[in-house]
Amino acid sequence: MLTKLGIKGRVLLLTILPASLMAATLGGYFTWMQLSELQSQLLQRGEMIAQDLAPLAANALGRKDKVLLSRIATQTLEQADVRAVSFLDTDRTVLAHAGPTMISPSPIGSASQLLSSTGTDATRYLLTVFGSQRHLTSPIIPAEADTLLGWVELEISHNGTLLRGYRSLFASLLLILTGLAFTATLAVRMSRTINGPMSQIKQAVSQLKDGNLETRLPPLGSRELDELASGINRMAATLQNAQEELQLSIDQATEDVRQNLETIEIQNIELDLARKEALEASRIKSEFLANMSHEIRTPLNGILGFTHLLQKSELTPRQFDYLGTIEKSADNLLSIINEILDFSKIEAGKLVLDNIPFNLRDLLQDTLTILAPAAHAKQLELVSLVYRDTPLALSGDPLRLRQILTNLVSNAIKFTREGTIVARAMLEDETEEHAQLRISVQDTGIGLSSQDVRALFQAFSQADNSLSRQPGGTGLGLVISKRLIEQMGGEIGVDSTPGEGSEFWISLKLPKAREDKEESLNIPLGGLRAAVLEHHDLARQALEHQLEDCGLQTIVFNNLENLLNGVTAAHETPAAIDLAVLGVTALEISPERLRQHIWDLENLNCKVMVLCPTTEHALFQLAVHDVYTQLQAKPACTRKLQKALSELIAPRAVRTDIGPPLSSRAPRVLCVDDNPANLLLVQTLLEDMGAEVVAVEGGYAAVNAVQQEAFDLVLMDVQMPGMDGRQATEAIRAWEAERNQSSLPIVALTAHAMANEKRSLLQSGMDDYLTKPISERQLAQVVLKWTGLALRNPAPERQNEALEVHVGPLVL
Structure with a gap:
């Protein structure tokens, strides 16, 4: 409680409280002593009056003189504090009485002694009168000395004594209050001598806190307070000097900062201009590289296509090897170009991801199947482990995910001389709609140092530049993989120890898809x-x-x-x-x-x-x-x-009708391309499979051909001078709408169909698209899909080659 009081309150409390307790104790004690003394005096007076009345009334009691007894009683009643007086006969009958009826109880005890009984308001006395007490009025007769003459009964009132006690108590209280008031006055005056200087000190400190460092304290009237005031004044002077020095330093620093800010502002303007120029140059470069897909892949498509056609002709073994070398070199060049174009697409912000259902186990195992020849050529073991609690039906971009896995596995094959490469897919976390996956590729290769790991995901870099010529590559694969994973909302990392191998991992959250029911088999394997x-x-x-x-x-x-x-x-x-x-x-x-x-x-x-x-x-x-x-x-x-x-x-019977039945007529196909080599390639592939082909160069020629002749299908190149493929398609659709004709199937031939480009092609009115390089099998399937007319199946070996060409560009 004392902590909540100020100095004044504490001084008052510490002075008045002890004085009050002492005064109350002493006043109570002396008042009680005085009341006790008054009460004792009252009882003694009652006894004396009773004993004095006995001799006076002895003769009258002996004669039964009631008149005299009444007069004695009346005179006795005039004494102070006497309330009532009675004279009783020997049988206790009242002979004379003066005053009101007695209110105290009758005393009980020996009749030879003075008896008393004290009540609330009075004390009652009873005294026997014998013959021996007549000595005041007549001589004592020895024979009657012990004769009982009667009784004297006296009642003394307490009111007078109580009144005197109250007066004494009032006087005591008055003295106590007077003393306390005097004490409080002294305490207040004393507290002012402390509280006043403390208030001055508090006000001075508050002004110093508010920044008024010129504040000083005067002498406060006592040695201790004067020393405190002197210390505060010295502190204020020190703070004032420090503030003045600090202000000088701040003014100097502000001036320096102002000059530096002017310099920095000029530099920022220059840097911003340079940044804008660099960003514009980068954007132009990225857009240029992103738009080079058609120009670069189109001649490669011709090289690969005609290489395949030559391989079907009669060749010497050396010529067949030469063509295989050309095909392999073209595939490698196409892979490198794809890396650069993908990187430029990502840098330009033009890469859009698909979101379609796929099977994770099939994706992982198919990727290893494609890369198995390279691993087996180095006598490496390829293993895929898909944990059983991992959801298989997912939604996402399987093409880009396959691209990332292909890059990780191919890198592991490149930098592993012997041992095992393990691809794992496991479940980290799962909800009803999403699955958090961890896909890792672990090898027993050369491993990576911490310095190599830090530079691993930088563009155009490899872990060990001394080995870059041995495995080959552009150094963009991991950068593209990292950008793709980040665009998918995941992360990619590596755990590696030099000389022991590396483990590249992907953590990715994908939405679940509806489970695809496996095709029912004729003979179940259960129980075998x-x-x-x-x-x-x-x-x-x-x-x-x-x-x-x-x-x-x-x-x-x-x-x-x-x-x-x-x-x-x-x-x-x-x-x-x-x-x-x-x-x-x-x-x-x-x-x-x-x-x-x-x-x-x-x-x-x-x-x-x-x-x-x-x-x-x-x-x-x-x-x-x-x-x-x-x-x-x-x-x-x-x-x-x-x-x-x-x-x-259960071996199935060999069927001769596996392929679709050949139609009675050949499909008429219009091929449109501004590149003569590619146009000749598509025309040759279709004609070899039995199609009737009309080849034109340019969009205007395509529109005229559609308006003049009937076709079952149009294969339209996208990027052409003059009228490109989109414009030609829109013109054909507008011409069909004017004549209420049914839509002619138009399939785009695009060099590098990204997701956003695919949507743009479909929105322009095209029905489907084929990505270059184009295989015979793809052509046969798209013709059957949109015309219902079947072409002759390409040779089985060519189908396999086409599949390899189709997946080849995915390899980073």
């Missing part, structure tokens, strides 16, 4: 038992998971002899083994020995699936000689593996 042989641990684990996902029960063996013994032991038992899946290489077993083991397994009614590296496919093809054995390349895709195993269990 499969023997598995794979010497590589991770590859064996991945193969087990794939077979179990297909519904098979797996039994793992560590070598081929044990597998053959296990199948033999289970033969003709309820637990017979139906399939044997063998992962082999030429270093582990020769084709001749494998062929003998396959015969042994087939004799036990066990069908065989052989998995081998792509580089040894032709070598092991000799060991697969009938429908009871299939040969697949490593690493196997789950979907293809399931289909192959189903066909192995």
